[in-house]
Amino acid sequence: MNEYLNIFFVILRRDLTLAFRNKSEFINPLMFFVIIIILFPLAFGSDSALLKQLTSGIIWISALLATCLSLEAIFRSDFEDGSIEQLTLARYPLTLLVSAKVTAHWLTFGLPLIIVALLTGLVLSVPSQTMLALLITLLLGTPVLSLIGAITVALTIGLRGGMLLSLLILPLYMPVLIFSMLAVQNATVGQSIAAEIYFLSGILVLAITLAPITTAAALRIRLS
Amino acid sequence: MNEYLNIFFVILRRDLTLAFRNKSEFINPLMFFVIIIILFPLAFGSDSALLKQLTSGIIWISALLATCLSLEAIFRSDFEDGSIEQLTLARYPLTLLVSAKVTAHWLTFGLPLIIVALLTGLVLSVPSQTMLALLITLLLGTPVLSLIGAITVALTIGLRGGMLLSLLILPLYMPVLIFSMLAVQNATVGQSIAAEIYFLSGILVLAITLAPITTAAALRIRLS
Amino acid sequence: MSIFNIKNLQCIRRDNILFQGLNFDLEQGGLLQIDGVNGSGKSSLLQMCVGLIQASEGSINWNGVNIKESRYQFQSDMTYFGHSNGVKAELTARENMKVMHALSGDKSDIDYSSILKQIGLAGLEDVLLSRMSAGQKRRVGLSRIFMTQSKLWLLDEPFNALDKNGKKIIEQLIVKHCTAGGMVIFATHQTMEIDGYPLQHIHLGNET
């Protein structure tokens, strides 16, 4: 067990180091996130009453798209330099190694994204109960995005066309988006958001238990 | 001259072949674009009066975002397999070769995107004068997106810390978005859109003349 | 009894049969070179041996068990080094070695500097691999066979990009490993200089 924990942290450390070395990979999606948010007033005109209504939706959409942009980094470089073969052939379960990689992705992308999202929410003066709902849904939702995203990346990595990835991933993200938006809308009008939180937690638990196994299987399939 | 034209078409053909090798490659960006459009009603709730107001803005933003996600493909694989060195060291001006690559990107991505955008507009019953403005702005705007995008990608491809530059250039998309949205809004209320079209055409001409040179220079900087 | 053995193996790629009915046994201390021209299937055979691609027919056994059935058991007894180095350009030599060492499952303490020295990269501990030459990268990748306890090594063109001295170091390590009861299967187009250690051969393809 201890040995497994150790190898988990070795891989986690490795991926975190890589992310911090290559800062653009880590900051670009965040910048992308902010820029998307800035685009909306430009596109919708600056009718502030209208925009206010849309803010939380905009934040969530931007988060989703920024995730799409960041996902490929989970496996791409490993695929290209042959590291992925070495991970597959290691003496440890691939599921474990994959979990570490996904954790690293969430730490370097999901977590900062939540912080930036909250800051943006503050700047755009989102009311506090909406803000809380936003925080909770992002906390529960972004790990799911990383986890499910990893499966699709594993399936499509190295196949021609990065588009294929986005095509596969967005439909799979819909449930998370739908429940999160429901929660935020309910919170805005002062209703309970317990049901949505249960749903999101359920999805998260499901994703945590099943996604790494599936990702490992997908990687093996992709490599064979 | 004829020789230059010939090499332009060789590179164009090469990049188109690469894009079309995979049959689904052609449809993927389009579906991706549509999926982004679907995200909005999910995130904004289904208040149809509100959504109707936003439709053309949503279409333009989706086009912009889809472009962002598609851009890296212009140079990434060339960078990884050493082709870019060979292009740089060829006896032909790099500007010419880069133009061919950007053209290929627009043909495989921008053009289909315009078609799908129009179809989407039809289904969402965008009024016809708005539709026309949408068509014109997309025709003038998407090549600019490809051209400017190429500079960014050339600067940042495979690079650590290139993010700052990408940050400087991404806002260059803003003018295109602003003028396009102005045109669409004016068209919707029945006003003339001549001014915006002049501006967009100006930007396009500027981009066509300057972007390939800049991209070539950026590539050389990147490789040295 | 042979520890690693292959029975009636067949390899089909691009609808061509590259080889079929391939059999061989490897005992303790066995050193096996796979020969053949470019495209004859050497890499494919090695990838099959480690389970990266599936054989269309035949079986590969480790200690008498099919490697598909005891995958992690086999993987913990085996080290593979392919055409690509399997190292990260954005990590330093030491960081790369730490990861490789951890993945090998060897739990002993290892002095990375001394291994780098053995492999001719003294003083390059903290240099990013992206700033190393082709041969230096290859050496870092090869350092994994200095840090593993596994019995079976499978090396695909280990001498690519290495200079004469680098080649000698690896040759000596291979012989040492086999002498100590290990096993090595490798493919190379270069001539091995191993001072009389018995070398088995498999020839793939029609030409020899």
Add this chain to the structure above:
Amino acid sequence: MSIFNIKNLQCIRRDNILFQGLNFDLEQGGLLQIDGVNGSGKSSLLQMCVGLIQASEGSINWNGVNIKESRYQFQSDMTYFGHSNGVKAELTARENMKVMHALSGDKSDIDYSSILKQIGLAGLEDVLLSRMSAGQKRRVGLSRIFMTQSKLWLLDEPFNALDKNGKKIIEQLIVKHCTAGGMVIFATHQTMEIDGYPLQHIHLGNET
């Protein structure tokens, strides 16, 4: 008069001076091998010669003109083949060759099949490179020196991944090119077999 010459060249990488005060001249028919251990700066020198990296000091001249000043002139007289093949995995051999041929600026009609045959890839015209072996890919990449009219070839470890026969083909081509008045600069760790054609050497690094 020497056609390609290098004056007082210095190379600094990672704050180390790899070499300095390097001079050499290459006449028509000159064949030059760059020697040196891994990391001694062979690839760096070749990259400087083609203008991919800038020398910190010294100059490189082609026909008496600094290559920085007449870049396209030099580039049209030169063919470079580096560590990476510079071919697209998702194109077939023929498609790759078409692009390479067009980029080389040679306007003669070329029979791609016959070149593939010469280079030992007969019948693989329409196979994607992603479905070829390491050596086969390398051969497709090397096919560019069969399709160019340029005088100067710069080859970085051209024999990597090639089998003995492939190596011989390239060696013969190099000798043929030099005999016809061309020039070749290359780096390799393997022994050249060129039947007595005069071979010049540059040694980089301290060890020999």
Add this chain to the structure above:
Amino acid sequence: MSLYKKCHRWFHQFASPKYFYDISHIISKYAIVVCIICFIAGLYGGLILAPADYQQGDSFRIMYVHVPAAWMALFVYVVMAVAGGIGLIWHIKLAEIVARNSAPIGASFTFLALVSGAIWGKPMWGAYWVWDARLTSFLILFFLYLGYIALQSAFEDRRVAARAGAILALVGIVNIPIIHYSVEWWSTLHQGSIISQIDKPTVHMSMLIPLIFMVLAFKTFYVTSLLIRVRTEILEYESNTSWVKQLLRDYKNVTN
């Protein structure tokens, strides 16, 4: 225990390509007959016998295409995912073939339901398309199908493609309950479940019975077209086995 074994053996026999090739021929023959009968009965009942709706007039008759097509779209997806899963776990070739060939059929049903729904929407809601949860999530199902097909074509090796597709289909199955329950979870314009209204007088028997026929017709149509596709692919897959060669020889003898 012995029952389990029997089942097991039967399953493997059924899944063997040759046996399946033979038996599917018989099944598809019956299925096509049932399909035609139900189709005629359903159309006659739905378009001619059933009375016009007191609210919707004649436009409700699109229901006889829309509802079965929508149900089939969901059903086929589940079949695809389950078959894919079986192929993934037990490496049964037949299951892989069934999964792969269900995708285009399912996508077509989805498309049909979308188009018929849109046409129906015009008189009902005054617009071809509204962004409500049911419609949106159903559109997403369409993209799931297309994504599956795109993934299939991105791989060169069909067996690898089948396994990759199975993973995607299994992950995507979370969308099915969302589509189904969307009318309950969100206030939408779309109609609620018909089945739950059977004991209430909202849906008249003379409207319901033709619908049942149409549903049967769609289902048997799926079975038939799937089997035709599967049989073709079995032949492709097994083209160098002795039984297919024998089959070809027999066929040539017959035609000569």
